[in-house]
Amino acid sequence: MLKQQQEIIAGYQEKIKEVTTEIDQTKKLIDQLSFMRIGLFLAEILLFIALVSSADDNLRTLIQIGLMVPVIAFAFIVRRQSKLDREIDYKKQLLWVYQNEWNILNGIANGYNHGTAFESELHPYTSDLDIFGNASLFALINRCSTKSGNDILAKSLAEKSTLDKILLRQEAVKEIIEKIDETYSFRANLHGYDPDRIEQIKTQLKYQLGAQLEFVKGKFLRLYVKLVPYLSIALILAGLFVSSIFWKVLILLCIIHTGWNVLLGAKINKVFYTFGGSSNLLNGYAGAILWTEIQNWKSPYTLGLLDSKIPVSKEIKALSKIIGNFDARLNLIVGGILNALLLWDLRCCVNLDNWYKSSSDDVVTALDHLGDFEELISLATTAYNQPDWVFPVIKDQFALSAIHIGHPLIKEQLRVNNDFHLETKPTVDIVTGSNMAGKSTFLRTLGINMILAYTGAPVCAKIMELSVFSINTYMRIKDSLNESTSTFKAELNRLKMILDHVVKDKDTLVLIDEMLRGTNSRDKYLGSKVFVEKLITEKTPALFATHDLQLADLIIDHPETVRNFHFDIQITEGEMKFDYLLKRGPCKTFNAAILLKEIGLTLD
Known part of the structure; x- marks a missing residue:
């Protein structure tokens, strides 16, 4: 953890301590006022007894006037106590706000809404990129108490923006950072x-x-x-x-x-x-x-x-x-x-x-x-x-470049950062690699940071430059018993959605993880090949994660528009080690045989 972030956590801890002390002091004052109210009530009873038992008219007149003093004082104390009650309620909410920030920075779930109501498997990317729901981007960044605030944040994360709007929002966010100490009261x-x-x-x-x-x-x-x-x-x-x-x-x-x-x-x-x-x-x-x-x-x-x-x-x-x-x-x-x-x-x-x-x-x-x-x-x-995150440079011309980009939902001590750059023109990048080597995580890392960038927020990277894309993903395809939809049919529906978007919006970027899992290997390869060539024809940039090494050979027929990347493993004395680093070229080391052997199956 960066020293600067440790200082931020310590700052929240100090604020928690200060507000807790203020609450305790206010509670003591309220208790004192409660005792004073009891005393005034007893004084009123004593004055009333004195009034009833007194035979001196002058004294009775004086007592009658005196009866008003406890009443007036009682009303004043009630008013003061009511004000202190409101003050303590506010301070409890302020304490909650500080405690919640401390919790988030220490790996405890955010206490604000996680956005589960906005989840949709039909959306072009929100389900695949973990935008809404538990352990999501929304759950990480949301600080909205109102319904309108939650709706507006969800809309910013789920809808395409424009270059001008993103730049204006970046400026607004930077200005609020300078006033961050005042936002907690808000x-x-x-x-x-x-x-x-x-x-x-x-x-x-x-x-x-x-x-x-x-x-x-x-x-x-x-x-x-x-x-x-x-x-x-x-x-x-x-x-x-x-x-x-x-x-x-x-x-x-x-x-x-x-x-x-x-x-x-x-x-x-x-x-x-x-x-x-x-x-x-x-x-x-x-x-x-x-x-x-x-x-x-x-x-x-x-x-x-x-x-x-x-x-x-x-x-x-x-x-x-x-x-x-x-x-x-x-x-x-x-x-x-x-x-x-x-x-x-x-x-x-x-x-x-x-x-x-x-x-x-x-x-x-x-x-x-x-x-x-x-x-x-x-x-x-x-x-x-997150002081180590940076505001991305949003460009008018086609661009996507990132240095030391990491997944914002992965803890810093476990996060592995990568570099990635698109060419000056659209390409389809085939990403091959072993199971668990990091292909899917990398695609999500790229996508989720792009969504962050388009809201006007900083991204989890050292440097990032990009133009405005419409993101379409194909990752978590599920069958549906309720809709009588097989996995293959669900995959076809997703592919059609992507193709429709590619035709309508020429600024689309596609992220695909293992296409056509619901069919045989021959049709899977041929279908994937045809789809990649369709993206090439439409000049649509894409990252295509797959185990199918045949797809890497598409670079032979399309040397200008296909690139190969991979995530590999190191095998030492039969044990696998992952570095989760993106490398150029197709993968040559796979781990299926080792994984099968661990469950008692040996390949010849």
């Missing part, structure tokens, strides 16, 4: 919440909320909701200082308010149930959006994600406050009193409607763009954690 604000919850809120804001709030658009209702607090306060004061008749009027008014609220209950519930209980979630997302707003971005790609003319974080904070007030209805006693005196639910709905008219479009757009930032941060974090 991620902590988004982690720990149900990603489906924010999707429900976005859907309601986009398509439903306007229609759901139609019932509060009447002028009389809005005016009355605005005036009702003043009316209730006036009746209370009149009941205290004028006449008890006003208490009866107030009771009647509360009954009317309660009935009104019950009549509109179904409509109020439709509005509430999507938003209810999401105040903390919205505060977290507001904090993440605020981070994107306060950065001094220079990358055109990143600046393009900030298309709102207003500070959206403030708008989400305002929405969070409305939802926090709305949540008061969850307490039946408090909610009942507030609705009876102030028409609280209707008041919240009116406030929500006012907010919706001015802010909803910008908020939905900003929430969507959080996924774009998460995706860029995923790539930047991977780049930061």
